[in-house]
Amino acid sequence: MYVAVKGGEQAIENAHTWLAEERRGDVTVPELSVAQIREQMALAVNRVMAEGSLFDPDLAALAIKQSRGDLIEAIFLIRAYRTTLPRFGVSAPIDTETMACDRRISATFKDVPGGQILGPTFDYTHRLIDFKLAADGEVDAVPERPADHTTMPRVADFLNREGLIEEAPQVDTEPRDLTREPLEMPADRALRLQALARADEGFTLSLAYSTQRGYARNHAFVGELRIGTVDVQMDIPELGFAIDIGEITVTECESVNQFTGSKTEPPQFTRGYGLVFGQTERKAISMALVDRAMRWEELGEDNVGAPVQDAEFVLYHADNIQATGFLEHIKLPHYVDFQSELELVRKLRRDVHRAQSQEAAE
Amino acid sequence: MEEQTAPRQDRQAWMGLLAKAGQGQAAQLLDAAVTRPAFTWLRPPELGSVMVRGRASGTGAPFNLGEMTVTRCALRLDCGTVGHAYIQGRNKADAEAAAITDALMQTEQASAVREQVLNPLEQARSAAKGSRAAKAAATKVDFFTLVRGDD
Amino acid sequence: MQVETLGGGFSDPALQSAAAFRGVMEAMARPGTLQSVRGATPPAPLSAAAGAVLLTLCDTETPLHLTQGFDTPDLRSWIAFHTGAPIVGPSHCQFALGHWDDLMPLSNYQVGTSEYPDRSATLIVEMPDLKQSGATLKGPGIKSQASLSLPCITPFQNNAALFPLGVDFIFTCGETLAALPRTTEVF
Numbered sequence: 268m269y270v271a272v273k274g275g276e277q278a279i280e281n282a283h284t285w286l287a288e289e290r291r292g293d294v295t296v297p298e299l300s301v302a303q304i305r306e307q308m309a310l311a312v313n314r315v316m317a318e319g320s321l322f323d324p325d326l327a328a329l330a331i332k333q334s335r336g337d338l339i340e341a342i343f344l345i346r347a348y349r350t351t352l353p354r355f356g357v358s359a360p361i362d363t364e365t366m367a368c369d370r371r372i373s374a375t376f377k378d379v380p381g382g383q384i385l386g387p388t389f390d391y392t393h394r395l396i397d398f399k400l401a402a403d404g405e406v407d408a409v410p411e412r413p414a415d416h417t418t419m420p421r422v423a424d425f426l427n428r429e430g431l432i433e434e435a436p437q438v439d440t441e442p443r444d445l446t447r448e449p450l451e452m453p454a455d456r457a458l459r460l461q462a463l464a465r466a467d468e469g470f471t472l473s474l475a476y477s478t479q480r481g482y483a484r485n486h487a488f489v490g491e492l493r494i495g496t497v498d499v500q501m502d503i504p505e506l507g508f509a510i511d512i513g514e515i516t517v518t519e520c521e522s523v524n525q526f527t528g529s530k531t532e533p534p535q536f537t538r539g540y541g542l543v544f545g546q547t548e549r550k551a552i553s554m555a556l557v558d559r560a561m562r563w564e565e566l567g568e569d570n571v572g573a574p575v576q577d578a579e580f581v582l583y584h585a586d587n588i589q590a591t592g593f594l595e596h597i598k599l600p601h602y603v604d605f606q607s608e609l610e611l612v613r614k615l616r617r618d619v620h621r622a623q624s625q626e627a628a629e
Numbered sequence: 630m631e632e633q634t635a636p637r638q639d640r641q642a643w644m645g646l647l648a649k650a651g652q653g654q655a656a657q658l659l660d661a662a663v664t665r666p667a668f669t670w671l672r673p674p675e676l677g678s679v680m681v682r683g684r685a686s687g688t689g690a691p692f693n694l695g696e697m698t699v700t701r702c703a704l705r706l707d708c709g710t711v712g713h714a715y716i717q718g719r720n721k722a723d724a725e726a727a728a729i730t731d732a733l734m735q736t737e738q739a740s741a742v743r744e745q746v747l748n749p750l751e752q753a754r755s756a757a758k759g760s761r762a763a764k765a766a767a768t769k770v771d772f773f774t775l776v777r778g779d780d
Numbered sequence: 781m782q783v784e785t786l787g788g789g790f791s792d793p794a795l796q797s798a799a800a801f802r803g804v805m806e807a808m809a810r811p812g813t814l815q816s817v818r819g820a821t822p823p824a825p826l827s828a829a830a831g832a833v834l835l836t837l838c839d840t841e842t843p844l845h846l847t848q849g850f851d852t853p854d855l856r857s858w859i860a861f862h863t864g865a866p867i868v869g870p871s872h873c874q875f876a877l878g879h880w881d882d883l884m885p886l887s888n889y890q891v892g893t894s895e896y897p898d899r900s901a902t903l904i905v906e907m908p909d910l911k912q913s914g915a916t917l918k919g920p921g922i923k924s925q926a927s928l929s930l931p932c933i934t935p936f937q938n939n940a941a942l943f944p945l946g947v948d949f950i951f952t953c954g955e956t957l958a959a960l961p962r963t964t965e966v967f
Contacts, residue, residue, distance in 0.1 A: 322681065322697035323718065352678040355699055355715070356840045356864060360682040360691045367758060369765050377772060385768040411763035421687060435686035442692045444680070447841070456685055457692035464683075464694050498645070499681055499697065499717075504840075504860035505786070506713060508637055511645030512679060512699055513717025521686060542683045544695055671786045672861075703786060703861070711786060 290335050304328035313516075313545025314338055318587060319345025320446070320465040322515045322544050339467075339587050346588050349446075359509065361497045363519050363542070365418055368495035370546075373422045375488045375523055381419035386494060388548075422491035423521055423538060432523065432536040452579050459561055459578060463554045464543055466585035472549060474575045475556035483560045483573035487539065490523035494546050518547045522555040529567030537566060557581065643734055643747050647727035648716045650750050656726035662745035663738060665729060667707050674702040674721035700724040710735050785857035788821040790835055800836040804950065807959035812917045812926025814910065814956050823854040829952040830877060830904050837902075838875060840864035847878025850906075870901075877904045880931040886938070891945040902948045907931070910953040919964040928958055936966040 291298065305312055305328035315327040319342045327345060334340035370386025373379045385391075426432035442457035450462070463471060478485045496516050502509045520541035528534035539559025541551035560575040570576050584590060647655055659665070678696040685692060701715045702724045712732025714724045733742045790796035796819035803815040820831030838844055844865040846855065851867075859865055870876055870888035883903055892900035907929070914929040915936075928951070930936060939946045939962055946962030960966075 317695070320695035321678065322695060325718070326698065349678065349696060352676060352696070352698065354696070354840060355677045355679050355701060357680045357693075358682055360684045361694070363683070363687045367762065369761060370768075383770040384765050385770065386765055387768075409764050410767040411760070412767040412769070414759075414762035414766035423686065435684075435689035437684070437688055438690045440690050442682070442690070444693050446680075446693075446696075457690055460683075460685060460692040461694070464692075498649075499679070500645075501679055501715070503713070503715060504864050504866075505703070505857070508641060510641050510648065510715065512648050512715045513697060514649045515681065515697060517683075517694075519687065538686050540686045542694060672789070705786070 290333075299332060301325060301328045301332060304331050310546060311336075311338060313547050314468060314550070315341045315345055317544040317547050317550060318342045318465050318467065319349065320544075321345050321349045339591055343588050343591070356501050356504075358512070359500045359502070361499060361515075361517070363493070363497060363517070364421060366493055366495040366497050366517075366519070368419060368493050370494040371419055371492070373489070373491050375490050376422060376425065379419075379422055379425070379491075381417065419493070421521070423523070426490075426523070426536055430535070433526075433532070433538060435538065450582060452582075454578055454582055456558070456562065456565075459582065460540065460542070460554075460558060462582045462585055463541075463557060466554070467587035467590070468547075468550045468553070470585050470587070471553040471557055474560075474581060475553035477573065478556050478560045478575050483563065483571055483576045485524050485556065485560055487522040487524050487556050487559065489552060489555075490521045490538070492518070492520045492548065492552065494518045494548065516545050518543050518545065518551040520548075520551040520555040522552070522559055524559050526566065531567060537562070640731070640734070643743075644713070644715070644727075644731060646747060646750050646754065647714060647730055649754065650716070650723070650727075651753070652718070652720060652723060654750060654753065655730060655746065656722055658746040658749055659726050659730055659742075662741060663733065666733070668704040668712075668729065668732070669707075671703040671705055671711065672701070674700055674724045676700050676719050676721075702728050704728050704732065706732050706736070708736065785823060785854050786861050788823065788831070788858060789862045790819045790832075792819075793835075796832070797836045800832040803957060804833060804836065804959065807950065807957055808921075808948070808961050810921045810926075811919065811960050811964045812912060812922060812928045812958065814912060814958050816955055817957050818955050823852070823858050825849065825906075826855060826858075826877075827906055827952050828955045829957040830906055830950075833904055833950055833952065833957065834859060834865070834875075834877070835862055838863040838865040840866070842874045843868040843872055845870045845873035845876040845901075847876065847882035849882060850878050873901055875902050875904060878906065880905050880907070884935070886935050886947060889947050891942055891947060894945070897944040897946075900945065900947055902950060904950045904952060905931070907951050907953045910951055910956050910958055916967040917960070917964050918967070920961075922964070928960070930960070930966065933966055936960065936964075940965055 305324050308331065311331055312324050312327045315330055315338055316322050316324065319327065326348065327341065330341035330344040331338065333344060368384060370388060371381065371384045373383065423432055427434060442461070443455070445458065445461050454462070479487070494516070496514050498511045499513050499515055500509050501512050522539035523536045524539060526532070526535055526537040537559065539555040541554030541558065543551045543554060557575055561578050561581065563570060563576050574580055677699055679699050680696050681694045682691045683694040684690065697717065698719050699715055699717060700720055700723070703711065703713045705711050710732045712728040712730070714727035714731060716724050716727050730742060730746055733739065800817045800819065803817040807813060807815045817829045817832040820828050820835050822831030842865050844859065844867055846867055856867060871890065873889065876883055876889060883905060889901035889903070890899060892898060909929065911929040913927050915927065915933055917926040917928055943962050948962055949960040951958045951960070
């Protein structure tokens with residue numbers, strides 16, 4: 268129950284002023300610029316873009332600054348800003364096969380055409396704190412090697428040649444859009460992928476981990492993981508042709524899962540898919556595993572009752588802005604709700620007390 | 630129609646190049662190359678978004694991945710030539726410079742603009758891409774066999 | 781000429797589209813009233829009022845149906861540049877534009893679903909004239925009764941009978957518009 272009350276304006280204003288001061292911190296320490304955050308906190312920026320569902324590194328960096336590094340608060344700011352933008356249109360589906368890859372690895376085939384390209388990865392670092400970074404930020408010259416400019420074929424295509432993996436034939440159905448209509452069950456794969464692409468990284472990671480540990484057993488391999496830039500192309504109605512309207516960094520993960528077959532499908536490998544804005548490797552792999560697990564029904568697998576197989580549970584709880592909005596609202600004044608509960612508990616206690624004294628008297 | 634004065638593919642290429650140029654780059658090159666012509670707005674610069682789509686498993690059914698910010702505008706030079714711009718990000722000045730460049734590319738000044746605005750943009754872009762590709766290539770794994778069990 | 785079709789939009793989009801939106805909203809809220817809507821100068825044969833309605837309500841996510849007479853290259857270019865609305869057939873449109881006879885029958889259009897009655901078409905009807913006389917209107921937004929020069933009566937009665945489903949109407953003539961939501965009873 269909600270009852271309008273007044274008061275607290277001055278307290279709120281003062282709290283905001285103090286927040287601004289706290290955000291700035293010690294003024295003898297130089298202030299962070301948005302460009303510094305964009306360049307040096309790039310993976311935080313990427314997460315905010317992915318879950319804010321808006322590719323704009325400068326804006327994400329500003330949101331991180333405003334939110335004092337609280338990434339969910341920053342994502343909230345991006346989501347709110349996003350709603351103020353008129354939508355000019357919809358892009359053609361990006362072609363990840365033409366990606367200019369910074370990183371491209373396969374855990375299933377050693378000798379993939381195009382090779383295993385590690386890119387700027389944390390893998391193989393020793394996870395030891397580097398105290399040198401506290402002193403200076405000097406970097407060594409990065410080695411270069413002539414690149415062969417052939418596009419990198421998808422790893423799944425190799426398995427496909429033997430017919431050992433399910434195909435993903437091109438279809439051009441118009442996908443539903445979460446930002447335009449409320450989520451409705453059953454959600455088709457396109458809608459699930461949109462929800463997962465902007466889902467909370469922690470939630471997605473934990474669900475993916477649960478599938479690895481045996482909840483909806485799905486032994487997944489990373490068939491391919493690639494990070495790099497792709498062009499975004501859109502039809503411009505007033506021109507009558509399509510142009511590139513920009514270039515974005517994305518992370519793509521294709522998981523390969525063993526599949527023993529069903530009534531309709533022969534034993535083969537099946538696929539899970541992850542595609543996320545920015546360099547967001549953990550999220551993309553998690554997304555692929557969760558996507559695969561949620562496909563149990565179309566593949567004719569058993570529902571073993573694992574949380575990740577419950578699309579309604581996953582999709583209704585994956586959005587951290589919805590979650591935090593509902594969670595955090597309970598700290599706001601609920602004086603009247605609570606008053607009624609208080610009355611009720613007092614009354615119940617009185618009743619119990621009366622019954623007890625009556626019993627004692629008898 | 631405009632397509633007759635500037636072949637479509639060529640125009641697609643330069644509009645795409647302008648869309649992906651770094652902040653302030655096109656404006657700076659344009660001002661160094663020409664005096665900006667007078668124009669009237671057909672559509673003043675506006676910020677908006679475009680929904681970016683992907684395909685399931687890269688090749689299957691399309692889905693909505695998320696949006697990106699885009700700035701667009703359209704203008705008409707006094708000679709009647711129309712310039713359009715759709716560029717990535719939120720920058721009205723860059724959109725204006727891109728639309729002026731697009732218009733000038735359909736006039737007699739095309740070769741000067743190509744040489745002094747588009748070519749440098751193209752070079753900067755391919756240099757940046759080339760450098761990243763070379764760094765990536767240096768992280769390519771060369772496998773070698775330690776022991777081969779022949780016995 | 782493409783240049784012609786690139787002009788004729790709002791010169792001050794923020795204020796003019798807000799004013800036009802207010803006009804459409806008033807007309808829908810008070811069926812039978814006439815509202816003046818200015819600011820658009822679309823290519824012939826589109827009226828200024830219908831032009832302003834398109835500029836205000838249509839964008840890339842609102843499929844539009846053009847009936848014959850309005851499906852001209854100039855008008856298509858104008859709509860493409862100023863709104864980006866995709867041009868579609870009547871069964872998929874959110875807005876349809878034309879003269880009354882060309883828009884018929886109403887069964888061509890989406891009337892919404894019981895869960896989402898708003899997923900229905902709005903017909904923008906270009907009228908030879910528009911007066912507060914003729915058919916009698918009753919219902920929400922009308923104090924006792926109102927009158928409007930509707931082109932006929934029966935289709936509007938049938939449409940109102942579908943409530944909460946049905947289509948809605950905006951009538952335009954010159955710089956004037958009126959509206960008839962599905963809630964209005966017509967006699």
